[in-house]
Amino acid sequence: MADPVRLLIVDDNKDILSTFYEFFNSMGYEVKTAVDGFAALKLLREKNHDFDCLITDLVMPNISGVGLISIVKKEYPDLKIIAMTGYGDQPGALASEARADVVLFKPVDLFKIEEKITGLLDNGNQKKQE
Amino acid sequence: MTTTPFIGVSKSLLKIKELINHVANTCLNVLITGETGVGKEVVAQNLYEESPRTAHNFVKINCAALPETLLESELYGYEKGAFTGAHKKRSGKFQAAHKGVLFLDEIGDMPLSLQSKMLHVLQSGEFSPLGSDQDFKTDVWVIAATNHDLEQRIKQKQFREDLFYRLNIIKIDIPPLRERKEDIPALVEYYYRLYKSEYPNNQGSKPDADTMTRLCNYPWPGNVRQLQNCIKKQMVLNSWEKIFDEMPSEENHGIVSQTPPRSQFDPGGNNNVHPDFANDQTSLISQFVDLSTSSDKLFQDISLKKIKKKASDRVEKEVIAFVLDKVGWNRSRAAKILKVSYKTLLYKMTEFEIDPPSK
Numbered sequence: 001m002a003d004p005v006r007l008l009i010v011d012d013n014k015d016i017l018s019t020f021y022e023f024f025n026s027m028g029y030e031v032k033t034a035v036d037g038f039a040a041l042k043l044l045r046e047k048n049h050d051f052d053c054l055i056t057d058l059v060m061p062n063i064s065g066v067g068l069i070s071i072v073k074k075e076y077p078d079l080k081i082i083a084m085t086g087y088g089d090q091p092g093a094l095a096s097e098a099r100a101d102v103v104l105f106k107p108v109d110l111f112k113i114e115e116k117i118t119g120l121l122d123n124g125n126q127k128k129q130e
Numbered sequence: 131m132t133t134t135p136f137i138g139v140s141k142s143l144l145k146i147k148e149l150i151n152h153v154a155n156t157c158l159n160v161l162i163t164g165e166t167g168v169g170k171e172v173v174a175q176n177l178y179e180e181s182p183r184t185a186h187n188f189v190k191i192n193c194a195a196l197p198e199t200l201l202e203s204e205l206y207g208y209e210k211g212a213f214t215g216a217h218k219k220r221s222g223k224f225q226a227a228h229k230g231v232l233f234l235d236e237i238g239d240m241p242l243s244l245q246s247k248m249l250h251v252l253q254s255g256e257f258s259p260l261g262s263d264q265d266f267k268t269d270v271w272v273i274a275a276t277n278h279d280l281e282q283r284i285k286q287k288q289f290r291e292d293l294f295y296r297l298n299i300i301k302i303d304i305p306p307l308r309e310r311k312e313d314i315p316a317l318v319e320y321y322y323r324l325y326k327s328e329y330p331n332n333q334g335s336k337p338d339a340d341t342m343t344r345l346c347n348y349p350w351p352g353n354v355r356q357l358q359n360c361i362k363k364q365m366v367l368n369s370w371e372k373i374f375d376e377m378p379s380e381e382n383h384g385i386v387s388q389t390p391p392r393s394q395f396d397p398g399g400n401n402n403v404h405p406d407f408a409n410d411q412t413s414l415i416s417q418f419v420d421l422s423t424s425s426d427k428l429f430q431d432i433s434l435k436k437i438k439k440k441a442s443d444r445v446e447k448e449v450i451a452f453v454l455d456k457v458g459w460n461r462s463r464a465a466k467i468l469k470v471s472y473k474t475l476l477y478k479m480t481e482f483e484i485d486p487p488s489k
Binding site (some may be wrong): 070094 | 149152156158172291292295296298299300301303357
């Protein structure tokens with residue numbers, strides 16, 4: 001059996017975080033969560049976790065989602081990134097500039113995110129095979 | 131440039147140090163917020179010190195201190211003849227900070243027209259000096275600071291939302307000193323030593339325990355800078371009384387003076403002890419001997435040895451709890467300060483039932 005897909009989900013809203021956790025966990029993903037970009041970065045750096053996909057909110061204290069995306073793209077270029085924002089166009093545009101693979105606007109449909117993850121990872125695998 | 135270390139032991143401060151450590155090499159835009167005097171520039175300098183940009187300049191500009199036109203020419207420089215009085219070409223702060231850090235202090239006070247230009251420079255990485263039609267590439271790490279609530283200023287249309295999001299990639303919020311009192315003793319010690327070495331002939335004494343308690347309880351509306359100035363004054367005046375007299379009154383800041391060791395650190399709950407007990411012999415004795423019993427029973431109970439033990443235990447317990455609280459319950463630090471072994475401290479903590487505050 002293939003290894004489960006590993007997700008890192010980052011949001012400063014604990015309700016969103018637990019909803020996402022429950023959903024993706026029940027879909028068979030291996031899920032870790034962090035309450036802001038700083039907590040996520042520590043998780044990535046300290047434990048040297050090998051995640052497949054990062055799903056992050058954008059407007060957060062300490063290290064924002066845009067900051068996290070910029071750092072992750074540099075340090076972990078293979079990690080796929082889905083950004084979500086509820087704060088209008090500005091943060092979304094900055095996330096695209098920081099090279100997030102997908103930018104979604106809240107409220108987001110969990111099944112749609114799942115679709116995006118599958119699409120991103122399939123694409124990545126195809127590229128690897130090529 | 132000598133960087134002031136970021137002094138303190140509080141949780142919030144340690145978290146900021148850790149954050150600096152994690153982001154200094156990323157050179158992503160930083161926004162530092164906090165009341166006046168909390169040390170925003172110190173944080174900016176520490177970011178610079180830990181970054182790969184130390185071979186280049188740390189350039190500071192205060193956006194509130196200059197009128198609009200002057201601020202613009204200070205930031206971007208100008209060509210000869212760009213405006214009346216521009217007799218020769220002058221380079222600006224962006225050029226001076228190339229490959230280094232540009233610290234934009236009081237960014238919340240930058241006029242709206244200059245905010246647009248700043249946004250353009252941050253987006254494109256290019257700027258042109260006044261009166262020039264040439265664009266210059268710039269590689270500066272922008273660290274901005276403000277004591278304003280920028281989100282509030284965005285609502286009031288005084289700050290551009292797009293500039294806010296571009297600066298707010300990393301946000302470092304420094305809490306006011308009154309919310310991290312445990313940093314005060316370390317700050318006092320640091321500035322005392324600093325000024326003692328600067329003015330070795332001055333006789334200003336260090337605060338004794340009571341004075342330190344008052345210092346810790348004062349709300350410090352001017353934060354670390356105000357505390358620093360107090361220590362400096364003490365080196366000259368050598369009178370803590372005079373210094374307290376000159377401070378803005380504590381009541382003005384809505385904080386009622388309290389007896390801190392009891393309210394904050396008393397782990398045993400000896401709340402019946404009045405601070406004035408030292409003036410009242412009976413009251414003092416009553417803390418160690420039950421005076422409500424008959425004289426015969428009373429005299430049986432009194433023995434100097436017994437009372438000495440009780441009294442010293444009480445004081446030890448208070449002092450240990452006080453020191454632990456001051457160092458954020460770092461036991462090995464507390465043991466060093468109290469000059470006992472780590473083991474002894476742990477033993478005494480168990481004996482006196484001193485437990486960390488549950489949060």
